[in-house]
Amino acid sequence: MIYKLRDYQQADVQALRERFRRGDRNVLYQLPTGGGKTVVFSYITEGAAKRGNRVLILVHRQELIRQTSASLQEIGVNHGIIAPGFTLSWDNVRVASVQTLVRRLTQFPPNYFQLIISDECHHAGAASWSKIFAHFSQANILGVTATPVRLDGKGLGRPAGGFFDSMVNGPSVKQLIANKHLAIPRVYAPPVGADLSNLRKKYGEFITAETAAAMDKPVITGCAVEHYRRLAGGVPAITFCASVAHAEHVAEQFRSAGYQAASIDGTMHDADRKRRISDLGNGGLHVLTSCDIISEGTDIPVVGAAILLRPTASMGLYLQQVGRALRMHSGKTHAVILDHVGNVMRHGMPDEDREWSLDGATFGPGAKKKDDQDLKIKQCEKCYAVHMPAPKCPVCGHVYEVSAREIEQADGELQELDAKRLQEIEDNRKKMFARREEGMCRTLQDFQALAAKRGYSPGWAFYRFKARQQRGGSAQQAGLAI
Ligand SMILES: [Zn+2]
Structure with a gap:
């Protein structure tokens, strides 16, 4: 390896390889934004290509093509790019824009690629992705996302109509924060200046025209500008708006308040959009506003604040948005989240533990009881x-007034809840670690060393090794070795 993976990334690369070897056809990998999923799948690509496989990496945005290409280059993986403006190459690894490849499918025989890596694969239900998967019907698929859930709340597993057979979960947002891989979110939710109680939904999301009409008002934007000034003044911020026009109006109002602000949208020239994004990174802009262009795939670690002006019914979209601000950057410890639309109340804290499942039925907006959420916020x-x-505000120190009886009650409940939750988190961490430790064992000697370390009998090592061999043996015929 040319540069070092973090411990969990290494364990996850190993776990993903195991899944394919044992014969899982399509595997989903979930890792929070900022956890470094591009690095993880770049290593998977490297290993797969070394073993003679042809690998296709599918992305759906220009920015992602650049990021993926840079990441592959860094670990020395030769690759071609399938996108407008790039010439045909014969590399075994290709990074492709979904929109371009779907028009050039006939150039490739169906059995051309052995492995397809689908980045931001919560979009994989869309027609163009399905068409590509259908064309390369013999390839294994590795899907990668921070939020394995579709806009309508459905999961990505086969039972929910998706493509995936199994899922590997990386560490949670909370664990990444604890290890200083992500910034600590400091969330403020000023009173919502609009009535959002009657927003109607279409295909699982609030209707754009209605959210834009409710939110695109100078008084609401003024409130956002004031809170930015007071709580995050000058910190590079991205603002999520309800429509392109809304994004332009918000940028305008920030400018009249004395800030450097601009908006970006999908109709702009690529170069203009890139320039504004890099301006935010290099101090030329304080605030960048957009409707949905920057919610994913835009990597600007210096961003220290996210301003939410678009109510969304999608927990996935909310987490993608907030995730933009949590990336680590030197000197950055916190990220300010200004929620003017009730998204935190709707979907929970950014670092709340979430249980992701392949099956949409057990997970999704609304699946959680309201009482449960109230307890945690x-x-x-x-x-x-x-x-x-x-009992008191961790930000300003304000002590909440409660009656003596309530204090006793609340203290008891809180302590109990916190202790129980902490224990759960700790138990899960231990279990995960134990599984991974065993998963890393390859030879009989590895298992014997682990048995000695854990105080198990030598027989345990022998049987685990045998079981692994049997599984590995049959999988070598059934599964993909990458
Ligand atoms: Zn406070």
Whole structure:
């Protein structure tokens, strides 16, 4: 390896390879934004190509083509690019724009690629992706996403009508924060200046025209500008708006308040869009606004604030948006989230533990009981900070007034809840670690060393090794070796 993977990335690369070897056809990999999924699948690609496989990496945005190509280059993987403006290559690894490849499918025989890596694969239900998967029907698929759920809340597994047979989960947002791989979110939810209670949904999301009409008002934007000034003044911020026009109006109002602000949208020239994004990164802009262009695939780690002005019914979209601000950058410890649309109340804290499943039925917006959410979120009436339940505000120190009886009750419940949750998190971590430790064992000696370390009998090592060999043996015929 040319540069070092983080411990969990290494374990995840191993776990994913195991899944394919044992014969799983299509595997989903879930890792929060900022966890480094591009690095992980670049290593998978490297290993697969070394073993003579042809690998196709599918992305759906220009920015992602550049990022993926750079990541492959860094570990020395030769690759071609299938996108407008690039010439045909004969490399075994190709990075392709979905929109371009879907028009050039006839150039490739159906059995050309052995492995397809589908980045941001929560879009994989869309027609163009399905068409590509159908064409290369013999290839294994590795799907990668931070939020394995479709806009309508359905899962990505076969039972829910998706493509995937199994899922590997990387560490949670909370674990990444604890290890300083992500910034700590500091969430404020000022009173919503619009009535959002009657928004109607279409295909699982609030109707754009209605959200734009409710949100695109100078008084609401003014409130956002004031809170930005007070709580995040000058920190590079991205603002998520309800429509292109809304994004333009918000940028305009930030400019009249003395900030450098601009909006981007899908109709702009690529070069203009790129310039504005890099301006935000190099200090030329304070605030970048957009409708949905920057919610994913735009990597600007210096961003320290996210301003939410678009109510969304999609937990996936909400997490993608907030995730833009949580990336680590030198000197950055916190990220300010200004939620003016009730998204945090709707979908929970950014670092709340979420249980992702292949099956949409057990997971999705609304699947969680309201009471359950209320328990986990508390809002300070003084500074509007939103946080896990505590007797005082962790941001401004405001002590909540409660009666003596309530204090006793709440203290008891809180302590119990916190202790129980912490224990759960710790138990899960231990279990995960134990599984991974065993998963890393290859030879009989590996298993013997692990048995000695854990105080198990030598027989345990022998039987585990045998079981692994049997599984590995049959999988070598059934599965893909990458
Ligand atoms: Zn407070």
